[in-house]
Amino acid sequence: MTAPTSDAVATFRHFIAGQWCDSTSGVTFESVNPADTRDVVGRFQQGTAADAAMAIKAAETAFPMWRRTPAPKRGEILYAFGQLMAEHKERLARAMTREMGKVLAEARGDVQEGIDIAFLMAGEGRRMFGDTVPSELPDKWAMSIRQPIGIAGIITPWNFPMAIPCWKMMPALVTGNTVVFKPASDTPHCATLLVELMAEAGFPAGVVNLVTGGGGEVGDAIVGGPDVAVISFTGSSATGKGIAEKAGRRLKRLSLELGGKNGVVVLGDADLDLATDGILWSAFGTTGQRCTACSRVIVDRSITDALLERLEARARTLRLGSGLDETIDVGPLINAAAVDKVAGYVDIGRGEGELVLGGGRADGDGLEHGHFFEPTVFAGVRPMDRIGQEEIFGPVLSVIPVDGYDEAMLALNQTRYGLSSSIYTRDVNVAFRAMRDFETGIVYVNAGTTGAETHLPFGGWKETGNGHREAGRVALDTYTEWKSIYVDFSGRLQRAQIDNQ
Ligand code: NDP
Numbered sequence: 001m002t003a004p005t006s007d008a009v010a011t012f013r014h015f016i017a018g019q020w021c022d023s024t025s026g027v028t029f030e031s032v033n034p035a036d037t038r039d040v041v042g043r044f045q046q047g048t049a050a051d052a053a054m055a056i057k058a059a060e061t062a063f064p065m066w067r068r069t070p071a072p073k074r075g076e077i078l079y080a081f082g083q084l085m086a087e088h089k090e091r092l093a094r095a096m097t098r099e100m101g102k103v104l105a106e107a108r109g110d111v112q113e114g115i116d117i118a119f120l121m122a123g124e125g126r127r128m129f130g131d132t133v134p135s136e137l138p139d140k141w142a143m144s145i146r147q148p149i150g151i152a153g154i155i156t157p158w159n160f161p162m163a164i165p166c167w168k169m170m171p172a173l174v175t176g177n178t179v180v181f182k183p184a185s186d187t188p189h190c191a192t193l194l195v196e197l198m199a200e201a202g203f204p205a206g207v208v209n210l211v212t213g214g215g216g217e218v219g220d221a222i223v224g225g226p227d228v229a230v231i232s233f234t235g236s237s238a239t240g241k242g243i244a245e246k247a248g249r250r251l252k253r254l255s256l257e258l259g260g261k262n263g264v265v266v267l268g269d270a271d272l273d274l275a276t277d278g279i280l281w282s283a284f285g286t287t288g289q290r291c292t293a294c295s296r297v298i299v300d301r302s303i304t305d306a307l308l309e310r311l312e313a314r315a316r317t318l319r320l321g322s323g324l325d326e327t328i329d330v331g332p333l334i335n336a337a338a339v340d341k342v343a344g345y346v347d348i349g350r351g352e353g354e355l356v357l358g359g360g361r362a363d364g365d366g367l368e369h370g371h372f373f374e375p376t377v378f379a380g381v382r383p384m385d386r387i388g389q390e391e392i393f394g395p396v397l398s399v400i401p402v403d404g405y406d407e408a409m410l411a412l413n414q415t416r417y418g419l420s421s422s423i424y425t426r427d428v429n430v431a432f433r434a435m436r437d438f439e440t441g442i443v444y445v446n447a448g449t450t451g452a453e454t455h456l457p458f459g460g461w462k463e464t465g466n467g468h469r470e471a472g473r474v475a476l477d478t479y480t481e482w483k484s485i486y487v488d489f490s491g492r493l494q495r496a497q498i499d500n501q
Contacts, residue, residue, distance in 0.1 A: 011043040012192045014051060014212060017058035018205025023213065024050045031188050034101040034332040035322035035370040041099050044188040047213025052180065052221035055209035059151040059178035060227055062206025067148050067176040069204075074174050075125015081201035082118030085111060085162075085194075092162060092193055094324065099189045100158050101331035101371075102286045103323035113163035114194070116454040117471060121170035124476065128175065136500050139490035146480035148176030149253060150229035153222035155182050155215070155243075157235045158334055159289045161190035167454070168232040168255075169198075171475040173207065180209045180228065182219050184235075186334050188212040215239065223247055232470075232478060233257070234291075237391075237463055244466065255468035255478040257459055259391040260419035262449040263296035265408045265434065268303055270424035274446065276310040278422065279397070282448030284318060284330050284375045288395040289338075291464075292420040292442065292450040296381075296388055298408045301401045308379055308399060312357050315375045320362050322370070332370040333394055339371045342394035345387055346376060352385040353378035353398060383411040391417070405430055413439045418461030420449040441469070 011028055013020040023045035033039035045051070066074070085092065093107035102110070130145040152172040156164045161183065169179050183191030195210045211218050223231055223246050230253035233243050237258040247254045264282065266275045282294035299307050323331035333339050339361060346359045358374030373395055381388045381398035388398045402408045405425075412421055422444035423434040431445045441460040442452060452458045457469035468478050488494055 009040045009043055012045070012188065012212075014045050014047060014055070015192075015195050015199065015208070015210040016051070016055045017061070017209070018199070023047050029185065031099055031186065033098050034334055035324075037371075038369055039098070041189050044192075044212045047182075047211040047218040049217055049221035051211050051213070052182075052218050052225065055180045055211045056151060056222070056225045056227055058206040058209050059180050062204060063148075063150060063178045065204065066178055066207050069176070071125045071128055071174065071176065073125070074176065075122040077202045078118050078125065078170055078174055079122035081198055081203075082115050082122060084197045084201055085115045085118060088197065089115070092190075095193055096161060096187075096190050097323040097331070100161055100187050100334060101323055103328055103331050104326055106286055107323065110160050110163045113160070113454060114166035117163075117166045117170045120454055121174045121475075124171070124174050124473070128476065130482075135486070137488075137490070137494045137496060139488065140494060141487040141489065142484070144482055144484045146175060146476060147483050149479060149481055150177060151225075151227055152177045152179050152479060153182070153225070153228040153231045154179055155219050155222065155231065155233045155235065156184060156191075158184035158186035159286060159291070161187035162194055164234050165191060165194060167458070167470045167475070168234075169208070172230075172232070172479045173203070175476055175479045177230070177479050178207050178209075180211065180222055182211055182213070182215070182222055185212070185214060219243075220246070226250065229253060230479060231255070253478065254466060255470070256466045257291065257470060258464050259417055260291045260293070260460060260464055261296065261389060261391055261415045261417045262292055262294050262420040262440070263298050263412045263415075263422075264294045264449060265412055265421070265423040266297060266299040266303065266307055267405060267408065267423070267425040267427070267430065268300040269426045270303070271426065271446075272303065272307055272310055275307065275424040276314055278424070278446075278448035279311060280314055280318075282422075282450045283397040284315065284395050285450065287330055287333055287373070289334065289393050290450055292452065293393075294422070294449045295392060295397060296412075297397060297399045298383075298402055298411045299399060300408070301403055304379075304399065304401045308356065308377075311377060311397070311399075315357055315377060318375050320372050320374070321366055330375060330395065332372050335371060338394060339373055342373050342392060342396060345390070345392045345394070345396060349378045349381075349387040349396070349398070352387055353381035358395070383414050389415060405433065409434065409437050413437075416463045419464045420444070420460075422447060422449050441465075
């Protein structure tokens with residue numbers, strides 16, 4: 001366990017080569033509760049490039065031992081970690097809500113995703129299948145196996161502060177890579193709690209290393225580190241593009257999960273109450289700060305008023321406050337900059353659509369010390385309006401009226417992102433058309449845009465990513481090299497493509 005100092009506010013440390021240690025900077029930063037910024041969660045090391053270099057060295061030293069540890073044994077440690085997370089689920093969820101604001105039920109879901117991926121990837125320790133195939137030549141054996149790449153640099157955002165690090169670290173580790181983990185500066189406590197449990201689960205020293213601190217310093221040093229072979233990054237498109245350029249210069253393996261502008265299509269025959277439930281959950285859950293959040297409702301003109309009426313009436317009843325109170329529906333935004341960004345988009349939206357709900361900072365009773373923003377709905381938005389195109393990452397929903405499926409499908413696809421989408425219809429033929437036509441990595445039928453399960457691939461098309469997928473068995477592709485192995489037991493020279501023609 002980390003050893004806090006005697007302050008009322010605990011100070012936490014990096015975890016490098018199996019030791020909790022201070023930064024070479026001698027400087028710490030605070031993480032605060034976004035629902036009440038007077039509540040300081042802890043002090044964390046302001047990491048430096050030198051700290052990152054030490055963590056990379058530790059990961060490099062541990063790699064030969066870890067890659068030779070039998071994969072089923074590695075899987076057992078993942079399993080132990082999953083069990084520890086399950087045992088500590090409530091504590092982890094409460095710490096998450098306190099540090100980043102999502103309501104407790106959702107924080108429990110975030111922890112559960114971590115548990116699920118730990119168990120799924122623990123099983124890969126005994127699967128991790130390659131192919132054994134017939135050779136085209138007699139007396140020759142042909143097979144392919146996965147091997148680890150080396151050191152994995154893991155850089156994560158604050159919005160799923162336990163699920164996303166687990167989605168990345170579990171496949172990296174089970175396949176025999178070692179890890180240097182840099183969490184978002186808004187959620188270092190969540191990261192520290194995870195790594196404490198990883199140490200307890202039995203990952204050997206140097207296999208998992210944690211360095212907190214700024215992206216521009218620690219993250220940049222990891223991306224630029226010549227010995228870091230693979231980078232897995234989830235965050236904003238702007239940061240992701242910068243990382244891609246830097247990693248590309250060294251031809252590093254790179255998995256990017258970036259922004260989204262997810263849409264729900266509601267056709268004239270839809271069950272409007274069901275659609276309202278799904279839209280509210282997808283638009284205002286996690287205060288709209290999910291990469292899969294619905295920020296566009298593309299609705300058939302014939303039912304626009306009926307849907308808007310329902311959305312407005314239901315959204316009005318959502319209760320804002322600290323997510324630690326189980327009666328609260330919507331927590332705060334992550335920080336003051338996020339409130340400014342959302343307010344800026346609301347100003348833009350006033351010139352584009354019709355504001356029908358919300359639109360302001362929420363600072364009523366009990367909210368005055370937090371970063372709260374009202375659930376906001378704009379009607380009459382056009383597909384190419386800025387609020388219909390740009391990722392706002394807050395509780396702002398644009399309602400875009402269209403005529404029929406074809407127009408809805410065009411509007412849905414008319415964005416540079418492609419993470420998640422959904423359609424509400426009772427017509428099975430139209431549902432199948434949507435499954436075929438929507439240009440997103442995830443398509444839902446008669447449900448909102450959120451709620452991915454860990455045994456299926458997760459990721460987006462177009463500028464949401466660079467073609468890699470997290471979760472599911474395909475996650476192993478990010479962290480492994482394929483090796484094709486031929487054994488010729490004929491005792492003579494045999495030439496493929498030549499001697500068998
Ligand atoms: P950011 O891009 O700001 O930050 C993400 C991470 O990158 C943080 O750890 C950050 O560190 C780090 N970072 C910042 N600058 C650099 C740099 N130059 N080099 C290396 N690392 C750097 O994103 P947010 O944290 O604001 O996350 C929100 C974004 O994440 C949204 O756009 C959302 O759509 C996206 N997201 C995508 C998902 C997907 O699967 N497609 C899932 C979840 C979120 P620091 O915190 O210290 O700045």
